[in-house]
Amino acid sequence: MRRPIQRQLLLPMLFVVLACVAVASVAGAWTGARFAREQERDNLRRLASTLADAGFPLTENVLRQMAGLSGADFVVLSDSGDVVRSTIALAQEEAVTLKGLDERSDPFRQGSDETVTLATKRYLAARLPVRTAAPRGVSQSLCVLVPEEHWNRVARRAAWPPIFAGLIAAVVAVGLTSLLARRFTQPIRQLSEQATAIAAGRFTSTPLPTTDDELRDLTASLNRMSEQLGHYEEQVRRSERLRTLGQLGAGIAHQLRNSATGARLALEFHAAEVPSTVDRESLDVALRQLDLMETSLKRFLRLGRGEQVPTAEVSLGKLIEET
Structure with missing residues (x-):
């Protein structure tokens, strides 16, 4: 009961x-x-x-x-x-x-x-x-x-x-006791409503009571918890958005890689048919750029899948020349 x-x-x-x-x-x-x-x-x-x-x-x-x-x-x-x-x-x-x-x-x-x-x-x-x-x-x-x-x-x-x-004193006592009980129960009811709102995902804050007592401390604690949960929810949403963008980017990168691979194969076939006496510098540059594109897309795909990207020391001048 x-x-x-x-x-x-x-x-x-x-x-x-x-x-x-x-x-x-x-x-x-x-x-x-x-x-x-x-x-x-x-x-x-x-x-x-x-x-x-x-x-x-x-x-x-x-x-x-x-x-x-x-x-x-x-x-x-x-x-x-x-x-x-x-x-x-x-x-x-x-x-x-x-x-x-x-x-x-x-x-x-x-x-x-x-x-x-x-x-x-x-x-x-x-x-x-x-x-x-x-x-x-x-x-x-x-x-x-x-x-x-x-x-x-x-x-x-x-x-x-x-x-x-x-009798008059009894009526006054009933009124004062009711007001005193309401003075304690109203903040508790507000805290209950705030806890229900937090459970429903509405991270709102409740105004602090004017009296500095335990109920005020409890209200302040709930407000801090609500604020922290709001920050955590925002972080989770941001992480979800980034993960979704990563998955979408990985799909696009995969499509680009396939296209780059097809283009590379086409250039290699074309290079095989071109006589050796012809200047092939432009074909070599195109193939080298496609290799760089495939390498970058592979790194992007590993990053989208959350794989550890290996690192290595490279020459900055050589890297500039290759790019």
């Missing part, structure tokens, strides 16, 4: 980067959600303590305003468990459920959460005594009810920014 280098480079780096981004995003989301919940706990704890220690009556209007500000519901119970004031409608058995909550002077501490279900809705609940706002001789308690949906919404609101930032 073919595995491109781009995929081999991209997938491991991308896996590591995305894993780091995912871990960082999850850790940031978890930390943000936990911090938001702790901050919400502190706000509710301060609000509950303020209402419990308030020097003003906890009227229904006051409770509703506090509920609008905090997102929690409030219920004031009498010592007997009756609902004195409430921001939500409660049945008698639900009031009994609230009466069963433990009174805490410092509510909403980590690990001390109590949950109740009122009208099919789950709440984180805390009950604390009302110290100053209750009439004299009357013991009252304040129940603070935080819907679990509100609690989860606070956590989600704090967790989404790190997750969203992680």
Whole structure:
């Protein structure tokens, strides 16, 4: 199965980067959600303590305003468990459920959460005594009810920014990793195309990459090889042309030799028929020139066949006289 280098480079780096981004995003989301919940706990704890220690009556209007500000519901119970004031409608058995909550002077501490279900809705609940706002001789308690949906919404609101930032970082990481992988694979693809062209007999050169690295060295080596192969091809072609010309010249020389031999024989027959009293100097010169021509053609034929031509020392003056 073919595995491109781009995929081999991209997938491991991308896996590591995305894993780091995912871990960082999850850790940031978890930390943000936990911090938001702790901050919400502190706000509710301060609000509950303020209402419990308030020097003003906890009227229904006051409770509703506090509920609008905090997102929690409030219920004031009498010592007997009756609902004195409430921001939500409660049945008698639900009031009994609230009466069963433990009174805490410092509510909403980590690990001390109590949950109740009122009208099919789950709440984180805390009950604390009302110290100053209750009439004299009357013991009252304040129940603070935080819907679990509100609690989860606070956590989600704090967790989404790190997750969203992680998604953006993942997209950026994918883009940068793809560009980085392409930066390595594109020169390799160009080198592959150049090698294919060289194999097909096209000895072209590829522009050198701007970055001085191993890929640049490899490109330079391929360019040198392509240039040398081009020179070798030119030399082979020149040798082939010379060999072809030599063969053609040998054929022509052979034909000329045959013609010269025929002419020599004709002159010799003619010389045999001429009386000895006649001046034969012109015939002797013609025969001597034909001998020289045959000698030159024999040398040319040996050269065309690639035979070793024998060499010998001769007198330059004699050679000039003969030619």
